[in-house]
Amino acid sequence: MPISARYVARETAANLWRNRLMAIAAVLTVGVSLSLVGTALLLRQAVNDQLVALGDNVNLQVFVKPSASTAQIATLRAQISETPQVRSFTYLDHLQSYDQAKRLFEEEQGPNGNVIISALTPQTTPPVFEIQLVHPGDAATVAAVFQGQTGVYNVAFPSKSIHDLQSLSNVVQVVLLVLALVLLISAVVLMLNAIRMAIFSRRREVGVMRLVGATAWFIRLPFMVEGLVQGILGSLLAIGIVLLGDLGIRALIHHFPLFHRAVVPGHDVFVTEVIVVLVGLIVGVVGSAVAVRRFLDA
Amino acid sequence: MIRFDNVTKSYKGSVVALNDVSLEITKGEFVFLVGASGSGKTTMLKLLLREEDIDSGRIWVAGREVNRLSKWRVPYLRRNLGCVFQDFRLLPNKTVFENVAFALQVIGRPRQVINTQVPQVLELVGLGQKGGRFPHELSGGEQQRVAVARAFVNRPLVLLADEPTGNLDPGTSQGIMALLDRINRTGTTVVMATHDSSIVDMMRRRVIEIDNGRLVRDQARGIYGIDPAPSSTFGLPATGRLQQGQAAGGAVGARRRRSAARGTDPAQARRDVLATSAVDAADDIFEPRAASSLPASRPPRRP
Numbered sequence: 001m002p003i004s005a006r007y008v009a010r011e012t013a014a015n016l017w018r019n020r021l022m023a024i025a026a027v028l029t030v031g032v033s034l035s036l037v038g039t040a041l042l043l044r045q046a047v048n049d050q051l052v053a054l055g056d057n058v059n060l061q062v063f064v065k066p067s068a069s070t071a072q073i074a075t076l077r078a079q080i081s082e083t084p085q086v087r088s089f090t091y092l093d094h095l096q097s098y099d100q101a102k103r104l105f106e107e108e109q110g111p112n113g114n115v116i117i118s119a120l121t122p123q124t125t126p127p128v129f130e131i132q133l134v135h136p137g138d139a140a141t142v143a144a145v146f147q148g149q150t151g152v153y154n155v156a157f158p159s160k161s162i163h164d165l166q167s168l169s170n171v172v173q174v175v176l177l178v179l180a181l182v183l184l185i186s187a188v189v190l191m192l193n194a195i196r197m198a199i200f201s202r203r204r205e206v207g208v209m210r211l212v213g214a215t216a217w218f219i220r221l222p223f224m225v226e227g228l229v230q231g232i233l234g235s236l237l238a239i240g241i242v243l244l245g246d247l248g249i250r251a252l253i254h255h256f257p258l259f260h261r262a263v264v265p266g267h268d269v270f271v272t273e274v275i276v277v278l279v280g281l282i283v284g285v286v287g288s289a290v291a292v293r294r295f296l297d298a
Numbered sequence: 299m300i301r302f303d304n305v306t307k308s309y310k311g312s313v314v315a316l317n318d319v320s321l322e323i324t325k326g327e328f329v330f331l332v333g334a335s336g337s338g339k340t341t342m343l344k345l346l347l348r349e350e351d352i353d354s355g356r357i358w359v360a361g362r363e364v365n366r367l368s369k370w371r372v373p374y375l376r377r378n379l380g381c382v383f384q385d386f387r388l389l390p391n392k393t394v395f396e397n398v399a400f401a402l403q404v405i406g407r408p409r410q411v412i413n414t415q416v417p418q419v420l421e422l423v424g425l426g427q428k429g430g431r432f433p434h435e436l437s438g439g440e441q442q443r444v445a446v447a448r449a450f451v452n453r454p455l456v457l458l459a460d461e462p463t464g465n466l467d468p469g470t471s472q473g474i475m476a477l478l479d480r481i482n483r484t485g486t487t488v489v490m491a492t493h494d495s496s497i498v499d500m501m502r503r504r505v506i507e508i509d510n511g512r513l514v515r516d517q518a519r520g521i522y523g524i525d526p527a528p529s530s531t532f533g534l535p536a537t538g539r540l541q542q543g544q545a546a547g548g549a550v551g552a553r554r555r556r557s558a559a560r561g562t563d564p565a566q567a568r569r570d571v572l573a574t575s576a577v578d579a580a581d582d583i584f585e586p587r588a589a590s591s592l593p594a595s596r597p598p599r600r601p
Contacts, residue, residue: 003406204389205400211347211387212452213377214404216370 003218011222012229015198022194023230026287029190030234030280033183035241038276040176042242045268047169060139062129062146063153066094072151073127080129083145085138089131098125126153184283191230191287195223196295206296220296224288231284235277242273299325299456299487300346305355307341307511315341317511318355323489323504325455328482330498331491332522333508339491342508343458346489347379348372360455377405380449380457380486384464386441388433394420394444395429401448419451423477439470443477450481457481459490463497471497495522 016023062080064073073091080089092100098120105117133139139157147155199206209219246269300323307316315338323329331339344350345357348364357364360378367375388397395416402412420426423443433441442462449457459478463471475497482488492498498505498521505520506513 007403204387208387208389208400208448209404210373211376211381212401212404212448213373213375215373218404218406 003221008221008225012225015202015222015226016229018201019194019197022190022197023226026187026190026194026230027233027237029183029187030231030283031237031241033180033187034235034238034276034280034283035245036176036180036183037279038238038242038272039245040173040180041272041275042246042269043169043176044173045272047166060131060133060142061156062131063126063156064128065151065153066124066126068127068151068153076129076146076149076151079146079149080131083142085133085135085142087132087134089129091127091129093127094122094125097128098122100128101125184279187234187283188287188290191227191284192291192294194230195227195288195291198223198226199291199295216297220292223292223296224285227284227288227291228281229284231280231282231287232277234283235280238276238280239273242276243269299323299327299360300489301356301358302342303356303358305345305357306353307338307345307350308353314511316345316352316508319508319511319513320355321506321513321516323487325487326482326485328479328488328501328503329490330501330503330505330520330522331489331508332493332498332505333514335493337508338511339508340460341511343381343460343489343491346456346458347376347381373405377452378455380452380454382442382445382449382457382459382462384461386433386438386445386465388441388444388448390433392432393429394425394431394433394436397433397444398448398451401451405452407452415451416447419447422450422480423447437470438466439473442466442470442474446474446477446481450486454486456487456489459488459492461492461494462490463492463494468496472500475501498522 062076064076077091080086101120102117131142133142143155143157146152206219300321302319302321305316305319306314308314319338319342331342333339341350345352346359346364348367352365355365359375362375364375389400392400398416398419399412402415407415417426417429420429423446425440425443425447428436428440433444436444442465446457446462457478462478463474466474471494478488478490479501502519502521505515505517505522507515507517
C-alpha cells in the first residue's frame with residue numbers, strides 16, 4: 001500500500017508542533033552531545049596531524065662538534081646508518097645547518113631572534129645529522145647511544161613533548177567522548193519520551209487506524225519520521241556549533257604560530273560533520289524505533 | 299462467513315472468557331450476541347478482529363483462518379470487518395466528513411474515491427447535510443450514525459457492533475437498528491452484541507446467548523428473555539421474565555405483531571431476500587447467496 005509522503009509530512013509536523021517543548025529539549029540535547037562528539041573527533045584529528053608533522057620532521061638531531069674531523073663524522077655516519085631504529089637520516093654540513101638555524105629563528109620572529117642569528121656564523125654552527133626513527137618513541141634510547149660519543153656536541157629530541165601531547169589529548173578525548181555518550185543516551189531517552197507523548201496524545205487516532213485496518217507501517221511511519229527529524233535538527237545544530245568553534249580556533253591560532261599545525265584542514269572538518277550527521281540519524285532512528293516498539297505495538 | 303470451531307480463550311489469571319464455543323454465521327445473517335456482562339460477547343468480537351489470540355480451536359472469517367493469520371495480514375482482515383462501539387470512538391478534532399474519510403485515508407484510498415464514497419455513505423446514514431459538523435455538535439444518535447458510516451464506508455463483508463445502542467435512548471436506538479437493518483439488507487453480515495432486550499425482541503433475528511463463556515442458546519428469530527436472571531431483563535420486564543415455556547406460547551403473538559410493524563414478518567422477509575439479491579447482483583464483491591441461508595427462512599431452533 002502506498003503511504004503518501006504528504007500525509008507523513010503533515011502528521012509529523014503536527015506531532016512535533018503538539019509536543020514542541022519536548023521536541024526542542026530532545027533536539028538541543030542531541031545538538032549539544034553531537035557537538036561534543038564533533039569536537040572530540042576534531043581534537044583527535046588535530047593531535048594526529050601534529051604527531052604526523054612531528055614524525056615527518058625529525059625525531060632526533062645529533063649535533064656534531066664544529067671542530068670534529070672528517071673521519072669522526074664518517075664514523076658517526078656509519079654508526080647511524082647501522083642503527084636498526086633509524087628509518088632515514090640526512091646530514092647538514094656547516095653551511096646547511098647555518099641556513100636552517102637562520103630560517104628557524106626568523107620563523108619564530110621573536111625579539112631576540114635576530115640577535116641569535118647575528119651571533120651565528122657558518123663556521124660556529126654545528127653540523128647536524130637529522131634522523132627519522134621508525135618509532136618516534138625510541139628517541140630517548142637512540143639519543144642515549146650517541147650522547148657523549150666522540151665528536152658529538154649534543155643530542156636533541158622532542159620525545160617528551162610528543163608523549164605529553166599524546167597523553168593530554170587522550171585524556172581530553174576520553175572525557176569528551178564519555179560526556180558525549182552520556183548526553184547521547186539522554187538524547188535517546190528524551191526523544192523516546194517525546195514520541196511516547198506524541199503517541200499518547202494520538203491514541204484515539206491510532207486506535208481507529210488499527211480498527212479500520214491501517215497497516216503497522218502506516219501507523220508507525222509518522223512517529224519514526226518524527227524521531228528522524230529530531231535527530232537531523234540536532235545534528236544540524238551540532239554542525240553549526242562545531243563550525244563556529246572551528247572558525248574561532250582558527251582565528252585564535254593565527255596569533256600563536258607554534259600551533260599552526262593544529263588547525264585541521266577543511267576536508268577533515270567536513271568528514272567530521274558527516275559523521276556527526278550520521279550519528280544524529282542513528283540516534284533519531286534508534287530513539288523512535290524503541291518508542292514505537294514499546295508504546296505503539298504493545 | 300464466520301465460523302468458530304471449539305474456540306477456547308482465557309485471559310491471564312485463569313479467567314475463561316470463552317469455553318469450547320462452536321458456531322457458524324452465514325453470509326448476510328443478522329445475529330444478536332446476548333448474555334450478561336462478562337459472559338464473553340466482547341471477547342468474541344475481539345477474536346474476530348484478532349485483537350486477542352485464542353488458546354485452542356479455530357476461527358474463520360471470510361474464508362480466512364483468523365487465528366493463523368500472520369501479524370502483517372491482520373490489517374487486511376480488519377478492512378473486511380466494520381466496527382461500531384457503544385462509545386462511538388469518533389475523533390473529536392475532525393468533522394463528520396473527516397471522521398468517515400479517515401477510515402479510507404489510512405488504508406491508502408485515493409482522494410477521488412474518498413470524495414465520492416464519503417458523501418454516499420453519509421447520505422445512507424441520514425447525515426448528508428451534516429458533513430461539516432464536529433462530533434460534539436451532534437446528538438448521541440447522530441454520532442453513532444457517523445460511527446456506522448465510518449464502519450461501513452469501506453463496504454466491509456461483516457459489521458461488528460458492540461452494544462451500539464448502549465448509550466442511546468430507546469427512540470434513537472430504534473433509528474440505529476433501522477440503519478443496521480438497512481446495511482444488513484445490502485448483504486452485509488451484522489453481528490451485534492447487546493444488552494437491549496427490547497431491540498432483540500423487536501427485531502426477531504438469530505440470537506446467540508453466551509453464559510460464562512459457554513454458548514447456551516442459538517435460536518433463529520429469537521428473543522432476548524429466555525434467561526430468567528433479573529439482571530438481564532432491564533428495560534422490558536414483561537417479556538424479560540418469561541420462562542421458556544411461555545416464550546413459545548402467548549408472548550410470541552404480541553411479538554409477531556410488533557415484528558410485522560418492524561417489517562420482519564415472513565412476507566417482508568421474502569421481500570428482503572429479493573431486495574438483497576438485487577443488491578448482490580449489482581455488486582460483484584458479494585457472492586450469490588442461497589435463500590435457505592437466510593435467518594428469516596431458517597426453521598426456529600430451540601436451545
